[in-house]
Amino acid sequence: MQTVEIVLALLAAVVLSGAAARFLPLAVPAPLVQIGLGALIAMVTKTPVSLDPHLFFLLFLPPLLFLDGWRIPKDEFFKDLPIILELALGLVVLTVLGVGLFIHWMIPSMPLAVAFALAAVISPTDPIAVSAIAQRVAIPKRLMHILEGESLLNDASGLVCLRFAIAAALTGSFVLHEAVLNFAWVALAGIVIGVLTTLVVTTLNAWLSRAGAEDAGPQTLVSLLIPFAAYLLAEKVHASGILAAVAAGVAMSFSEAARQTVAATRVRRNMVWDTLQFTANGVIFVLLGEQLPSILAGAVETVRSTGHHEPWWLAIYVVAITLSLGVLRFAWVWGSLKLTLLRARRRGDHPVSPDWKIITATACAGARGAITLAGVLTLPLVTATGEEFPARDLAIFLAAGVIVLSLLISSVALPLLMKNLQLPPDTAALEQAEQARAKLAIAAVHAVEHMQSSSPHADDADFQTASARVVDIYRDRLDGLAQTGEVAQAARRARGFEKEVRLVALQAERQALHKLLRQKAVHGAAQAKLTRELDLAEARLRV
Structure with a gap:
């Protein structure tokens, strides 16, 4: 009965957060309101929710990533795929190496492998938070498409790096060529499984629909089951379930274009998916906030593992890590843009360099969220020798702090950067x-x-x-x-x-x-x- 009450409280918090975000005098995005309500629930009920990271991944990520892959504009996605891959792969690797080394230098008591694991888990960006902020401020459509595409792919790359870092922390060894081959299998197998799952299910579903009248109820249920099927099948063969869900969503849009769906079915199905997206997004951040009091409660004990006794040192670490993430992201985006312009000029084109505000906004839009929290909670409790996993509580606290601070920075910086920004009209799309x-x-x-x-x-x-x-x-x-x-x-x-x-x-x-x-x-x-x-x-x- 208590579990049911907690679930109802979480859902009520999601509903209240929408109204609270609209009526607050400042443009506070819904995720921050939801985190605050989640923390309030934890302090009032005194019964923290035991969050199973693996169950969290299974329940929330497949449908949300599937829907993002389904709805993202495909032409824009493939047009900007080189830029997206640079952010989703190159920037993630740079973040793991650069921020990992910085964390180990700043906190010598944290082993290098654990520092790399923490850097890997805070490398993926969160599209949900940026989308919520975008509802309050006009972010250029192409920039939003790039950020959405990046978040669809960098989840997998970041979590794969996390897997390697944990293995190195447990065993004390790391083989580069094995990691590269493993990454290739995880990515390619996940994409293939996701595409095949969608094609097989939609083909069978179309055949059954032709045999009788199409009913919106079963059609909607089939679309809800596809991401879970793709995710579980990929995880069974140790591939990326996240990439499988994304690929299934992308394949779903092409499958929909190849066959006609009854208009009433699409309307009802979209309503169900919109409700699911709103609920799941909200519950994710409420759960995040619900975990914060228990994480903060151990701050005094955690700080001792760093060699200090004052808890405010943890705040310094969180600020330093968040700033290092922003600096690396800005440097990568700026350098990538310069190389893109250079290649265009060599082809004989005359590209116009975008406003500096766009570059800065791209760097500030790297808010962290649910995947970072769930990923850091998957850190094992003990090593292969049975000893306590080093600096686990410290890594969880720092990851939670980075999530909150990055959301605050995005909430404040993006509206300021986008204010009075003159953007050229998208005449090509209009025509x-x-x-x-x-x-x-x-x-x-x-x-x-x-x-x-x-x-x-x-x-x-x-x-x-x-x-x-x-x-x-x-x-x-x-x-x-x-x-x-x-x-x-x-x-x-x-x-x-x-x-x-x-x-x-x-x-x-x-x-x-x-x-x-x-x-x-x-x-x-x-x-x-x-x-x-x-x-x-x-x-x-x-x-």
């Missing part, structure tokens, strides 16, 4: 969307005209009137898309006013419906149908 809309409208007009001539109701005056009305809607859209210059700007302005007026009209419809409901003039199926029509119409206008 592509306009051209696509025109082609869709032309296809719709041709289909209606064909129906007018071939339908058994072709001679029916009402049918002809209805068809002409539909064609007029699409021709008006085509006329608007064909306009250019000031005329196009005026048309877009008019469409903006039209959208505003239609939203007011929809709100009036909704208020009238509520009045009818209070008067019991509408109920049952009619109420559900009218509400759904208004919801879909409003959602379409607010896209």
